[in-house]
Amino acid sequence: MLRIRSFRGLVPDPAQVTDIACVPYDVLNTDEARALAEGKPNTLLRVDRAELELPPGTDPYSDAVYSRARENFQRLQSNGALRREAAPALYLYQQRMGAHTQTGLAAVCHVDDYVHERAQNPLAKDIIKKHERTRQDKEDDRTRLIGTLRADTGPVFLTYRDRAEIDGIIGHEKTKTPTYDFTAPDGIQHTVWSIHDPAIVAVLVKEFATLPVAYVADGHHRTASAARVGLELRAKGHSTPDSDWFLAVLFPASQLQIMPYNRVVKDLNGRTPEQFLAEVARAFTLTPTTSDTPAKPGDIRMYLGGKWHALSWQPAPDADPSARLDVEGLQQRLLAPVLGIDDPRTSKRVDFIGGIRGPGELVKLVDSGKAAVAFSMFPTTVGQLMDIADAGQIMPPKSTWFEPKLRSGLFIHTF
Numbered sequence: 001m002l003r004i005r006s007f008r009g010l011v012p013d014p015a016q017v018t019d020i021a022c023v024p025y026d027v028l029n030t031d032e033a034r035a036l037a038e039g040k041p042n043t044l045l046r047v048d049r050a051e052l053e054l055p056p057g058t059d060p061y062s063d064a065v066y067s068r069a070r071e072n073f074q075r076l077q078s079n080g081a082l083r084r085e086a087a088p089a090l091y092l093y094q095q096r097m098g099a100h101t102q103t104g105l106a107a108v109c110h111v112d113d114y115v116h117e118r119a120q121n122p123l124a125k126d127i128i129k130k131h132e133r134t135r136q137d138k139e140d141d142r143t144r145l146i147g148t149l150r151a152d153t154g155p156v157f158l159t160y161r162d163r164a165e166i167d168g169i170i171g172h173e174k175t176k177t178p179t180y181d182f183t184a185p186d187g188i189q190h191t192v193w194s195i196h197d198p199a200i201v202a203v204l205v206k207e208f209a210t211l212p213v214a215y216v217a218d219g220h221h222r223t224a225s226a227a228r229v230g231l232e233l234r235a236k237g238h239s240t241p242d243s244d245w246f247l248a249v250l251f252p253a254s255q256l257q258i259m260p261y262n263r264v265v266k267d268l269n270g271r272t273p274e275q276f277l278a279e280v281a282r283a284f285t286l287t288p289t290t291s292d293t294p295a296k297p298g299d300i301r302m303y304l305g306g307k308w309h310a311l312s313w314q315p316a317p318d319a320d321p322s323a324r325l326d327v328e329g330l331q332q333r334l335l336a337p338v339l340g341i342d343d344p345r346t347s348k349r350v351d352f353i354g355g356i357r358g359p360g361e362l363v364k365l366v367d368s369g370k371a372a373v374a375f376s377m378f379p380t381t382v383g384q385l386m387d388i389a390d391a392g393q394i395m396p397p398k399s400t401w402f403e404p405k406l407r408s409g410l411f412i413h414t415f
Contacts, residue, residue: 001209002127002160004107005245006088006201010151010412011179011194013081016042018182020081021190021407024154025049026138026221030060042081044409046072048145048153061141066148073149082412089196090204091411092173093249096189097404102255103170105204106155106192106411108245109214111230114223127213128158129389132220132397135345142225147233150415152226152247154408157218159382162252166207173200180410188404192411214250215389217382218402222246242415249406253382259355259401260294260379261327262362264371266349269340273305276338276373283333284311292359294378300326301376303362311375321387326377327396345397352398355379 012020019040025048028036033049046053050069051060058064076082091106113127146152173193180192195201216223226246233239268276280286280302289310294301300311313333315324322328335341341350351371353361362374380399388395 002211002214003110003113004090004105004205004208004250005110006090006195006205007108007242007245007247007413008085008088009247010077010082010084010414012409013083014180016081017180017410018184019043020076021182021184021409022048024219024405024408027405042076042079044076044153047076047149048408061137061144066144069145070148073151073153082409085194087196088201089194090201091179091195092170092193093406093410094174094189094191094193095404095406096191097187097257100257100404102251102257102404103174104157104249104251105166105170105208106247106249107204107208108242108413109156109158109248111227111244111246114216114227114246128216128223129213130216130220130223131385131389131393131395132216132399133394134221134224138221139224139228142221143228146225147229150243152222152413154222154247155219155406155411156216156223156226156246156248157402157406158214158248158250159217159253159256159385160208160211160214160250161386162254163207163211165210166204167252169200169204169207184407190407190410208250213390215386217251217256217385218400218405223248240415242413245413245415247411247413253386256382257403258379258382258385259403260377261398261401262353262355262359262377263327263330263335263375263398264351264353264362264365265335265339265341265373265375266351266370267372269338271338277304277309279338280309280311280334283338284313286311292363292376294326294376297324297326297378297381298329299378300330301359303359303366303374303376304372306367320393321384321391322393322395325380325384325388325396325399327380327399330375330377331396354401356401356403 022045033045034052037043037045047069051058051065094103178191179194183189230244233243287310302309341347359376365371366374
């Protein structure tokens with residue numbers, strides 16, 4: 001069963017919530033974080049990306065960064081920007097992006113329900129499933145930050161198969177007056193309802209316990225890092241009643257919006273455009289088109305030499321869930337054997353473009369000469385994500401782009 005729990009966390013001063021709440025730390029670089037923090041002394045970016053306050057060129061993994069993060073986190077509490085809840089609570093978190101709306105439940109989940117490396121945690125139950133590998137440097141960074149702050153400042157994005165009983169409770173709670181309701185500068189509306197009533201909390205905890213599994217949709221590094229901190233404190237005998245739990249927002253799968261993660265490649269690996277097209281035609285069914293957007297799985301659009309081409313393919317009937325992904329088909333049929341990109345995680349010749357930027361960004365990069373060829377992908381589905389996680393497999397890098405992103409700082413779990 002999936003364990004969730006209410007928590008007595010830190011929440012923003014309502015008058016400052018628009019300045020305190022911020023985008024996730026990993027969707028921007030230091031310069032972008034510095035620009036967003038300008039004129040906002042209490043933004044949580046000064047905790048999550050504390051290097052923005054230090055001289056340019058500062059190593060983001062240096063002792064000074066974590067020290068500054070701790071100082072800023074303590075300052076936000078002492079000046080009243082972040083306030084301790086009087087009692088434990090769960091939270092409903094709704095996001096509205098254009099016509100799309102999604103509502104999740106913010107709670108804490110148990111580290112033993114998440115499998116990172118079973119050798120590290122023999123008590124792991126494989127209930128919260130992952131589908132991506134983490135990079136060691138990024139995982140080490142968040143592990144150190146969470147351990148230094150003794151807090152989860154940003155929630156993990158989890159999903160679960162829809163449950164009508166949960167929908168009914170959430171729908172009823174959303175008829176009440178929200179705690180926060182604001183529209184961020186990017187146009188996304190964020191609404192939060194606090195649930196303090198112990199009876200309603202107990203019902204939600206019971207309903208979520210009927211779920212056999214949940215899935216990490218976005219935030220694999222945060223999940224792995226939070227679990228590591230909890231296990232390390234446990235191993236040292238320093239655990240607390242809260243350190244075995246990490247902050248998450250759980251969304252029903254039907255409400256999620258996954259955008260494509262497109263690809264651009266900087267060169268054709270020594271081939272002329274004509275030679276490359278011939279290679280593509282051997283790997284895929286190649287058709288000229290004026291459309292820049294794939295219509296279904298198994299449909300990829302390629303931009304080369306000012307023209308769009310449709311690439312279609314069919315995985316083998318006995319292919320496993322990961323091999324059926326379009327991004328994997330492109331990698332195994334074309335990027336690796338033809339363009340020589342054997343490891344897209346480390347190659348400097350391939351870049352990944354979030355689907356929110358649209359196919360126009362691909363045209364811009366190729367037409368400017370910054371890339372030689374671009375691929376517009378059909379989004380990975382939530383069903384594919386779940387199938388891969390259930391099979392214990394790992395998705396290729398940059399397979400999913402979730403929008404909207406969760407804001408950090410709306411509720412903070414401390415231990």
